[in-house]
């Protein structure tokens with residue numbers, strides 16, 4: 001009889017020490033995300049057969065053409081989190097303004113806020129390449145009983161109580177941290193249960209994969225150009241392998257498991273880079289650090305940065321500590 005895996009539900013119940021703030025509520029919140037992830041996974045698995053691929057003819061606050069699955073995923077997570085009556089507010093990549101959830105009897109009693117990228121890697125949906133959902137969870141800082149405020153979302157990433165992602169890949173996986181290590185669960189679609197498949201994910205000390213969109217090379221800062229040439233040089237442990245999926249969830253998931261470095265730098269056309277601080281950079285920074293890695297904007301720790309806007313963009317260098325520090329040294333030398 002093969003060893004029976006622990007389910008996500010059993011794992012959450014079995015670790016009350018993780019939820020020092022409020023076991024029941026945070027556990028329920030992660031469960032709600034788990035449920036919404038199953039709904040989105042089911043829709044994605046049949047995307048080619050139903051009219052759920054392609055665009056809807058509108059653009060989001062990012063200036064991006066919204067895909068049908070962007071909107072579907074956004075609505076699935078917002079509805080699940082609202083109906084479960086656990087959070088007092090949500091920031092989503094797909095919504096220009098924060099979403100206020102006043103909860104039962106409009107009493108604004110809920111203690112957490114969620115930041116999310118409901119569908120990451122949208123450009124890959126129509127070509128059947130891995131996409132994902134990214135989330136971060138904070139305690140509210142405004143008084144319970146009052147409506148959520150934008151300040152509740154502009155907290156530095158080091159105040160996240162939990163963060164994670166769902167990768168809709170060859171299998172659907174949910175990976176999360178509450179500050180007690182990084183744990184990965186694989187969905188068994190036949191019975192709709194997530195099983196603990198990757199306990200205590202730890203990034204290797206060193207990797208040989210560098211992940212960056214080389215198409216932007218001519219627009220990158222000199223230090224990034226020099227680091228890319230370093231990765232390609234025939235010396236020591238190099239050349240490294242180049243891998244770039246174009247879904248941050250896929251590129252970071254691979255980096256967590258195999259090691260390496262993922263870079264989305266600033267460039268002449270994107271002075272702050274492309275990735276959003278709240279719901280892409282911070283959740284992955286929390287996960288990478290919890291797995292023993294590093295995440296900076298090339299100079300400053302991502303999770304120490306105080307956000308100024310809910311859709312603020314930030315350059316991102318994340319992966320094995322030694323590789324991120326090497327990239328930073330090239331930036332410093334060529335600044």
Ligand code: AHG
Nearest residue numbers: 117119120121122123213246247248
């Ligand atoms: P999203 O699809 O949520 O807008 O995010 C896409 C992000 C990230 O997932 C990916 O790594 C990056 O954009 C790809 O950008 P480029 O196509 O510019 O490389």
Ligand code: MN
Nearest residue numbers: 062064093122
């Ligand atoms: Mn987008």
Ligand code: MN
Nearest residue numbers: 117120121280
């Ligand atoms: Mn994204």
Ligand code: MN
Nearest residue numbers: 093117119120
């Ligand atoms: Mn997105």
